[in-house]
Amino acid sequence: MSTKDFVTGMDSNARKAPRRVAFITRRTSAQVKAVDEETLQTFPEVLFRAAVAIEVMAIGLVTMALLFNAPLEGIADPSHTPNPAKAPWYFLGLQEMLHYFPPVVAGVLVPGLVVMALVVIPYFNINIEAEGLFLKDRERRLRIFYIVTGALVLFLVVFRVFVALVPTLIVAAFMILAAQSSPQSPSAFRRYLASKPLSYWIMSWFLFELVVLTAIGTFFRGPGWSWVWPWRS
Amino acid sequence: MAKTVDQYFDDLRDTRVWRSIFRSGTGSSTLKRSLAIQQNVFLHLFATKVRRRMLSFSATWYLGTLTLGTFLMLVVTGILLMLYYHPSVPQAYADTKDLQFVVSSGLFLRNLHRWSAHAMVFLVFAHMFKVFYRGAYRPPREFNWVIGIVLLLVTLLLSYTGYLLPWDQLAYWAITVGSNIASAVPVFGDKIHFMLLGGNLVNANALLRFYVLHCMILPLAAIFFIAIHFWRIRKDGGLYAHQSEPSTLTKTTLAKEAQ
Ligand code: HEM
Numbered sequence: 001m002s003t004k005d006f007v008t009g010m011d012s013n014a015r016k017a018p019r020r021v022a023f024i025t026r027r028t029s030a031q032v033k034a035v036d037e038e039t040l041q042t043f044p045e046v047l048f049r050a051a052v053a054i055e056v057m058a059i060g061l062v063t064m065a066l067l068f069n070a071p072l073e074g075i076a077d078p079s080h081t082p083n084p085a086k087a088p089w090y091f092l093g094l095q096e097m098l099h100y101f102p103p104v105v106a107g108v109l110v111p112g113l114v115v116m117a118l119v120v121i122p123y124f125n126i127n128i129e130a131e132g133l134f135l136k137d138r139e140r141r142l143r144i145f146y147i148v149t150g151a152l153v154l155f156l157v158v159f160r161v162f163v164a165l166v167p168t169l170i171v172a173a174f175m176i177l178a179a180q181s182s183p184q185s186p187s188a189f190r191r192y193l194a195s196k197p198l199s200y201w202i203m204s205w206f207l208f209e210l211v212v213l214t215a216i217g218t219f220f221r222g223p224g225w226s227w228v229w230p231w232r233s
Numbered sequence: 234m235a236k237t238v239d240q241y242f243d244d245l246r247d248t249r250v251w252r253s254i255f256r257s258g259t260g261s262s263t264l265k266r267s268l269a270i271q272q273n274v275f276l277h278l279f280a281t282k283v284r285r286r287m288l289s290f291s292a293t294w295y296l297g298t299l300t301l302g303t304f305l306m307l308v309v310t311g312i313l314l315m316l317y318y319h320p321s322v323p324q325a326y327a328d329t330k331d332l333q334f335v336v337s338s339g340l341f342l343r344n345l346h347r348w349s350a351h352a353m354v355f356l357v358f359a360h361m362f363k364v365f366y367r368g369a370y371r372p373p374r375e376f377n378w379v380i381g382i383v384l385l386l387v388t389l390l391l392s393y394t395g396y397l398l399p400w401d402q403l404a405y406w407a408i409t410v411g412s413n414i415a416s417a418v419p420v421f422g423d424k425i426h427f428m429l430l431g432g433n434l435v436n437a438n439a440l441l442r443f444y445v446l447h448c449m450i451l452p453l454a455a456i457f458f459i460a461i462h463f464w465r466i467r468k469d470g471g472l473y474a475h476q477s478e479p480s481t482l483t484k485t486t487l488a489k490e491a492q
Contacts, residue, residue, distance in 0.1 A: 044269075061349050077405070
């Protein structure tokens, strides 16, 4: 790029190439670093691609609707509780937690905290800069990591939540590997791990737990919320 | 010489009636194509131009677009289902049975609505994680991320309220299990539970409330927030372009750099 502070351009043919013009008032220093990228017109190119993507998905869903029927059981009967009574699949992670913790914790506190945590992600500079977790201040951060993970593991063991413990330990193992890696590591995978920020680890842990708990609630829980093997029934 | 389809289409677009409806008029110049977006109340939510690399599959996996696609399909199939459905006990169950066995294509409609609903919940989660791992929540997109969370919750509520409507055993007990969680909220739990169901148990009042939420309030909320979501993408300068994603520079930039 040129080293000029401020570059603006107007095509001589404004009818053909509409452009934005920036007006910069006096006494504001303008440092415009615009990278002029190749663009496409939304109409028709982008809309066409979106339509094709939706079309392909629609074909898939229509095929599914022709092949598989939506479930319909007997009429609602308040006097006959099915066992187990399951929520829709996307809530089965929550229902699995209700099995271990009182409803205030599993049904209110945890989902509330999850939503709050998701909302605040973009408001923390640490998530904006998103530097590798252990690249700076390694000793101290590793110490905090061990304390927090230790407390979490202890908590899960005390409440015997082994289904949530396993993903936690796996993510922790990767984090320890990340702490032993650096941007100079010979392996590309370890360089990748070393570059990952705190939010990446927390989110991946959350995603992992979400998938595991939902899968267990859906496939591995039978009467009385007891453990069943889906292939043995 | 015979006219091509394109020319017939251009003729159509030149008619007085067409021009009275679509303000942009004919022509395929860049200007006209920009106007096609800017002069349309729905399309003006979008930018007139999009960076080419943001359209590659790897940039978004088209997950947001597909979420919108499922939503549109749900609106269409949902309205058709509403033509046959009464939100009352026990008529709701009888209507669902009729859709299943009597109404022509009723079974197909219901299946499509059901599977699209599952797909939408899945896609909205997938879209959120994809946006997160791209780091696309960064300023100035913070608030659009928050709008996204609102859309996630609206989607879950839409799916959840719809789950009760067939009024079968599956529906009844899933909603009973779910709504009991509301009672666990400290202090106001029972009040919230009562307000949600219009009673202390899942009954005819609950069905009516869930119907109103599912067919009226929540879809309107979804449309409202989706509109803001799209408009914010334009205002925030288009989709987030990560440095590591290869950019295709235009010839003019390359020429400038060469100097
Ligand atoms: C009904 C639900 C939703 C619809 C229809 C929707 C639709 C879209 C579409 C079409 C895009 C354009 C790019 C793409 O396809 O990824 C987009 C971008 C975006 N979405 Fe969503 N979305 C929804 C929910 C969410 C959720 C749950 C989040 C996150 C919590 C979210 C956050 C974002 C952000 C931050 C962008 C901008 C990404 C960028 O600048 O690259 N959206 N959305």
